[in-house]
Amino acid sequence: MILGIIPARYASTRFPGKPLAMIEGKSMIRRVYEQAAQAKTIDKLVVATDDESIAAHVLEFGGEVVMTNSEHPSGTDRCYEAFKKVAGDFNYVINIQGDEPFLDPKQIDELGAVCKGQTELATQMIRVDNSAFLFDQGEVKIVLNHENEALYFSRMVIPFVKGKPEAEWHLHHNYYRHVGMYAYRRDVLQAITKLPVSALEKAESLEQLRWLEAGFKIKCVETQFDSHCIDTPEDIERVLQLMRA
Numbered sequence: 001m002i003l004g005i006i007p008a009r010y011a012s013t014r015f016p017g018k019p020l021a022m023i024e025g026k027s028m029i030r031r032v033y034e035q036a037a038q039a040k041t042i043d044k045l046v047v048a049t050d051d052e053s054i055a056a057h058v059l060e061f062g063g064e065v066v067m068t069n070s071e072h073p074s075g076t077d078r079c080y081e082a083f084k085k086v087a088g089d090f091n092y093v094i095n096i097q098g099d100e101p102f103l104d105p106k107q108i109d110e111l112g113a114v115c116k117g118q119t120e121l122a123t124q125m126i127r128v129d130n131s132a133f134l135f136d137q138g139e140v141k142i143v144l145n146h147e148n149e150a151l152y153f154s155r156m157v158i159p160f161v162k163g164k165p166e167a168e169w170h171l172h173h174n175y176y177r178h179v180g181m182y183a184y185r186r187d188v189l190q191a192i193t194k195l196p197v198s199a200l201e202k203a204e205s206l207e208q209l210r211w212l213e214a215g216f217k218i219k220c221v222e223t224q225f226d227s228h229c230i231d232t233p234e235d236i237e238r239v240l241q242l243m244r245a
Contacts, residue, residue: 003090004042007075010051031101038105041112048082124179140178
């Protein structure tokens with residue numbers, strides 16, 4: 001069984017109260033919840049929040065909610081607390097990003113399809129088809145082994161393509177960038193929340209490097225659905241324009 005959890009905290013440096021932001025008549029958290037609820041592979045869906053107003057809003061539109069501590073350093077930690085509080089014998093947890101209101105339910109199903117006993121952790125990736133994305137340090141790139149398990153995540157371009165102009169690197173190597181949804185096997189979720197911050201994580205500011213340094217395997221699933229995050233109020237109109245296009 002798979003539990004879907006949408007972490008939704010009120011505090012945000014660039015966009016306080018982001019889950020309650022209205023987008024064409026519906027709140028962001030409601031849009032995420034309604035999209036995620038259409039996924040076929042999850043058996044239960046909850047919002048994990050630290051804010052009473054968010055919780056009240058979720059209950060108002062008919063969603064399920066779990067109250068969590070406000071001091072969690074990451075969405076993974078919030079997911080683990082929520083997982084412990086939800087009744088049910090769940091083998092996997094999928095962490096669904098609460099700031100992607102136009103999430104496609106098929107993305108969740110793509111990840112859910114690899115939630116089998118041997119998979120410890122899983123996430124998604126999308127092919128890089130232009131140099132602008134490749135060299136954008138806001139886009140996290142993934143180095144893979146032959147099983148599509150992550151060897152490394154970086155904001156820099158890895159590998160270096162020797163003897164070719166940088167603008168053409170993506171034509172000579174199959175690069176992938178990270179799409180940030182995670183699936184955790186229940187025992188692994190418990191284990192990674194106990195890990196200390198690692199050296200590579202500090203360097204790149206990427207939580208998943210902590211898991212790799214500790215020896216866990218992260219299965220990467222290719223998707224055709226791009227990620228459109230809302231980080232600032234201005235992003236709402238930008239993402240709406242992308243979706244209309």
